[in-house]
Amino acid sequence: MTKVVTVTNQKGGTGKTTTSLIISYGLALRGSRVLLVDLDSQADASYSTLAQYDPFKTSLEVILGDVDIQEAIVTVPTDMLTHISLLPASANLATLDIQLTKRQMIDAQYNLSDALKEVKQDYDYIIIDTPPAISMALLNALTASDYVVIPTQADAYSLKGLGNLSNTIDAIKQRSNPELKTLGILIGRYDPRTKFTQAITGMLEDTSKQLHTKIFKTKLREAIAIKEAQGEQRNLFEYDPRSKAAKNATEFIDELLEDIAELNKTKQNGGYGND
Template sequence: MKVITVTNQKGGTGKTSTALFLTYGLAHRGKKVLLIDLDQQADASFSMHVDYDQNKTTFEVLTGDAALKDIIVKVNDNIDLAPASSKLAELDVVLTQKVRIDPQYILKDTIKNSKVNYDYIVIDTPPALSEAVLNALTASNTVLVPTQADIYSLKGLGELAQTIAAIKNRSNPDLEIAGILIGRFNKRTVFAKSISKVLESAAEQLHTKVFKSRIREATAVKESQNAFESIYEYDPRGKVTEDVNNFIDEFLQEN
């Protein structure tokens, strides 16, 4: 079982879309996937369009009030969801009040103790450095960094490099970065081409690579989310679906 965190400390980089692409893409290949939503916005949970108990979420797991296996809901034959709650906004304060030792290990411990059986666990995270992100990184084998071809997306990569270095030094020395995935890409613009080269340099800070695959800007992505369907259901022969497939193939070569 491989645990993958999708994260970038800059907001608006497509973390949730990337987590969904990865989850749906792996499931499309017959893999059993658990999507863990740690973002207080709960957009990934909302996108899955399944009912769940608002008192049985990842907030309760991270505060020690529920086991992971007790909050999981079934989405389809290959996808399960550990849903999020807006209460995750209070997580750092709650954990401080509970005076836990090494709270960044909570998720790792509950995954181990719950003895869940999946091919992959995909974790969607909030944009800011928080206990939720530290838990995700400590519990993971691999990090996937989504970004966009704009200058603002570069701002979060330096901070992320420092965070991952600290995690590797203290709580998860085996953590690896699978690569940087560029989303909402428009290859026709000169700017997108130039920023892609800058991202290649930024990848060196993270001791990783930029995936050759790019996820293009496409209205089908938003339309599929609005229809509560995966991109595979909504636009199975679309160019953006081809992009996602190419990325999944590239990702699976090493993961």
């Protein structure tokens, strides 16, 4: 069964796109068929893949119902993998809320979920990169998803806003997606050598309880290889597969898959363990 994972945090600069790309390429490297959905008007995930696409056939047009999703999905070029596709973003995604209001669409938060039903059978995983704001793009992502991953950093500003995100996730669970589960908070640009980082990590542990979730054991450490790969528009696993950063990312994928398997097992046994 296809598993849909939204990567989100309403604060900017927390590594949402980096995390989305790591998950997508990491899963594809293991033979999974992956669809990366870009819902951020900055379109950084789309840019990073080097995929060619029609700027008028994007996730915006799919959510608005103007374009069939199969017409918008494109193949991601790579020398290494053959199982990644992309539903690209448009800069005009910033106008999504206004356009949905003008069209007076009922239950518009279901639009992406409905569109994905058409292609779910083609993929093992669908990974959704979201904008740094609570918007209709995010509500569409959460309504369509099985799981949420929240990337953050070990700094004081990253603590802000997680409470609002918690409220948004709870509202989605109550109204449009009761099966939604938060897999965990992923700390990126992590430097374990500083006492400040250790203190903030402890505070994030407390914050994670508000989201009925945990801090992932794996932290993505500060690494130049990640920035270099982004600069060359290449995925980390292809750019420097033997780097500490790639090993670190692989460990995160291992933990992610273990958690998903455990949640599926718990669901089959009649309940979830993180509520």
